[in-house]
Amino acid sequence: MTKFRFQLEAVKGRMRAGRLVTPHGEVKTPIFMPVGTLGTVKSLDNQDLESLEAQIILGNAYHLYLRPGLDVLKQTGGLHNFMGWQKPILTDSGGFQVFSLAQASTSGSSLVKVTDEGVEFRSHLDGSKHFFTPEKALENQFIIGADIAMIFDQCASDQASKTEIAQAVKRTYQWAKRAKIYWEEQGRVNVYGRYQALFGIVQGGKHLDLRRKALKQMLSLEFDGVAFGGETVGYDMEWSARLIKELGSLVPESLPRYAMGLGRDPANIVEAVKAGYDMFDCVGPTRLARNGTLFVGSLEISGQGQPKFISEFKKGRLNIGNQRFAYDQAPVDSSCDCYTCRSGYTRAYLHHLYKIRELSYYRLASIHNLRFMLRLTYLLRRMIVDN
Ligand SMILES: [Zn+2]
Numbered sequence: 001m002t003k004f005r006f007q008l009e010a011v012k013g014r015m016r017a018g019r020l021v022t023p024h025g026e027v028k029t030p031i032f033m034p035v036g037t038l039g040t041v042k043s044l045d046n047q048d049l050e051s052l053e054a055q056i057i058l059g060n061a062y063h064l065y066l067r068p069g070l071d072v073l074k075q076t077g078g079l080h081n082f083m084g085w086q087k088p089i090l091t092d093s094g095g096f097q098v099f100s101l102a103q104a105s106t107s108g109s110s111l112v113k114v115t116d117e118g119v120e121f122r123s124h125l126d127g128s129k130h131f132f133t134p135e136k137a138l139e140n141q142f143i144i145g146a147d148i149a150m151i152f153d154q155c156a157s158d159q160a161s162k163t164e165i166a167q168a169v170k171r172t173y174q175w176a177k178r179a180k181i182y183w184e185e186q187g188r189v190n191v192y193g194r195y196q197a198l199f200g201i202v203q204g205g206k207h208l209d210l211r212r213k214a215l216k217q218m219l220s221l222e223f224d225g226v227a228f229g230g231e232t233v234g235y236d237m238e239w240s241a242r243l244i245k246e247l248g249s250l251v252p253e254s255l256p257r258y259a260m261g262l263g264r265d266p267a268n269i270v271e272a273v274k275a276g277y278d279m280f281d282c283v284g285p286t287r288l289a290r291n292g293t294l295f296v297g298s299l300e301i302s303g304q305g306q307p308k309f310i311s312e313f314k315k316g317r318l319n320i321g322n323q324r325f326a327y328d329q330a331p332v333d334s335s336c337d338c339y340t341c342r343s344g345y346t347r348a349y350l351h352h353l354y355k356i357r358e359l360s361y362y363r364l365a366s367i368h369n370l371r372f373m374l375r376l377t378y379l380l381r382r383m384i385v386d387n
Helices: 046-051 061-075 079-083 095-104 134-144 162-185 208-220 237-250 266-275 284-290 347-355 359-386
Strands: 005-012 015-022 025-029 031-033 057-060 089-092 112-114 119-122 129-132 148-150 197-202 225-228 257-259 279-281 293-295 298-301 307-310 317-319
Touching: 005 359, 015 359, 025 031, 025 359, 031 359, 046 359, 057 061, 061 079, 061 089, 061 095, 061 134, 079 089, 089 095, 089 134, 095 112, 095 119, 129 134, 134 148, 134 162, 162 197, 162 208, 197 208, 208 225, 208 237, 225 237, 237 257, 237 266, 266 279, 266 307, 266 359, 284 293, 284 359, 293 359, 298 359, 307 359, 347 359
Parallel strands: 031 279, 057 089, 089 148, 148 197, 197 225, 225 257, 257 279
Antiparallel strands: 005 015, 015 025, 112 119, 119 129, 293 317, 298 307
């Protein structure tokens, strides 16, 4: 049985290049992971994912538990078989979604009830009641058949008091210990007989002391990787980078470091790799693409050998709906090697497709933005390895 492992291949400053070995093949890091919350990366099929050289995709256990439901996934042989994707899959446990429901509800408590045992919540689809425990959240992922599962964590809002955030860290640790026991009881093997890696999640909001404590707790449980979660990561890049710079030395080199939800802009990926993260995911690139925002720019290496993302557009984004592109015969980005940019699709034509809300627009735009991020991680990796 192929077990999970992470091999560090090269280090340059804080930047790392390595490879994750999973039962569904290898993933070269640093890597951006396209998000397929419901078992599909919106508007793309598997051939598209292959063509943009996606190495691993994300699913979300909360959403998949509700739709199509675990019965369907179990009877069809797990998510890989169900969607016909035979490369690695990582699933989020659903903690973030469940606690987002709590923050979305006006009373803060009508949709979600948290106890030490677990979380009772109402489906955002039909209001039906469900109960997730750390064990149940892992069982869900065993049925989905992920290569990498995440522990069920309690996410506190960054706006919460330090006492509340500390409470969430404490509870996450209690839940992580239970997840570890359940994981070992199952032999770390999912319903389909394959090794399923488990990553711990470090919470703690913007409090470095709580983050440090949470990291030490997760490391003591000897999971296969360590993830940094919460609202801060990915939304406040300065803080996301500081977090791994301050705490990275505590993490053994042999553990992959995953920044959850990071990767809204190309520059974020570069900054995150420079800070020392290995894995990222974000719905941003596809969501932005559907809303007319396409990435443009390139990677430049400074005299000190530091990579920097530069673009003629603010944040490396152009708005294809803008009238200035109506006659523009250039591809979205002339240096991009994606199907859209290499097949003669011009900014003018994409502007037109976007304006008339043509379905093909969503696919062509999503291909570009995702390939842009994947190529960026590929170029960064090559720079680290070739050094
Ligand atoms: Zn492109």
